[in-house]
Amino acid sequence: MKKILYVLILLLTFPSFVNASSVAENPAIAADSIVIFVPSKDQSLLITDQELIIEGSIAKVEKGVAPSLIIIPAHSFLMPLQTGIPERMYQTGIPERMYLRKLTDRDAYSPMQQYILSFKERMTSPPIISVSIVDEFGSEIFSAGIGQYFPTSTYYFNATISFPGAFVGTPFKGDVYFGVIPPENNRSFTWVTDGGVNSLKEGLIPIARDIGISQNSTFSLSSTLGQSIQYAFKNTESAGMYSIFALLVASGADPSVTRNWIGINMVPLVIVRNDAVIL
Structure with missing residues (x-):
């Protein structure tokens, strides 16, 4: 019970999408690709029952290759992904650093973690x-x-x-x-x-x-x-x-x-x- 509660707190605390299986990993090492991503569509807080495509553009590739497709797998916990005000929510046009893991069954990537960039970045x-x-x-x-x-x-x-x-x-x-x-x-x-x-x-x-x-x-x-x-x-x-x-x-x-x-x-x-x- 304590372990489940601890993971839930982490999910609610991280200012981004977090895959519970990757919480203990160093995302910079575990990620297959790291990109600066600019969302073009808002996504609200939800637990998806079907696969979602994350829409936007890649401004920079920091590791690996630029993915042609970024998806949120079904039944994943998704924090708000939006375009504008950076402090409490993600909004369209506000860039984020995405740590991505390549899917094994197709040419697509899924976020492990993501963080909104600071103003200076x-x-x-x-x-x-x-x-x-x-x-x-x-x-x-x-x-x-x-x-x-x-x-x-x-x-x-x-x-x-x-x-x-x-x-x-x-x-x-x-x-x-x-x-x-x-x-x-x-x-x-x-x-x-x-x-x-x-x-x-x-x-x-x-x-x-x-x-x-x-x-x-x-x-x-x-x-x-x-x-x-x-x-x-x-x-x-x-x-x-x-x-x-x-x-x-x-x-x-x-x-x-x-x-x-x-x-x-x-x-x-x-x-x-x-x-x-x-x-």
């Missing part, structure tokens, strides 16, 4: 994210000074994102988070814009939402905002290494879940305390 090339920090003279910097006898200086921050790759499956948009992690590393702050004024808020808040992502396009934060992000470090702030980051997440997705990340880049900014008396 759905692009043929990852985005290129750059973060820049310049002083008031336009020189790029990686360190700055604070202290009783050190004048407060304003620094300018920007992020650019280039998209060299195309989409696999349905295109999507992105939210941009631009912020700083202080030396203590226990909190994060992101810049937000309110009425044209930029300020740092604790937590992850997007500064740009629903940006278009298309092959060979480039996003510039300063161009989008109409100005660069400005910040002046004060004598009350901690010295040490700050991490300035730009994070691109699928639109509306939870930024605390790394699977939702499309790309990220961080650059260091070392703040040095200078309290020496200048004679």
Whole structure:
């Protein structure tokens, strides 16, 4: 009874079709073929009483050969196979990695396991994210000074994102988070814009939402905002290494879940305390 319950829990937990006989196997080793598959038809949760043909296209072959036919055998447990929103259900146009086993009685394959691709995996090339920090003279910097006898200086921050790759499956948009992690590393702050004024808020808040992502396009934060992000470090702030980051997440997705990340880049900014008396 416990064994049956355990297998049932696995079937309900795996975000994909799972053949109970293959649960204990390493699918990458056991599979005869591994493909990136883009469904063209939704399939609902059911136990099939007859054989089903899985409809769609193969975007990439990672192991073996491209199957001409993929089927779900009769009396198999089938999780939702759909085309669109990736987190809780499979939808048309959303690519999945399928681990397939060749049938012995015909030229066809059947899924052992399948997993929806992360947002990053759905692009043929990852985005290129750059973060820049310049002083008031336009020189790029990686360190700055604070202290009783050190004048407060304003620094300018920007992020650019280039998209060299195309989409696999349905295109999507992105939210941009631009912020700083202080030396203590226990909190994060992101810049937000309110009425044209930029300020740092604790937590992850997007500064740009629903940006278009298309092959060979480039996003510039300063161009989008109409100005660069400005910040002046004060004598009350901690010295040490700050991490300035730009994070691109699928639109509306939870930024605390790394699977939702499309790309990220961080650059260091070392703040040095200078309290020496200048004679």
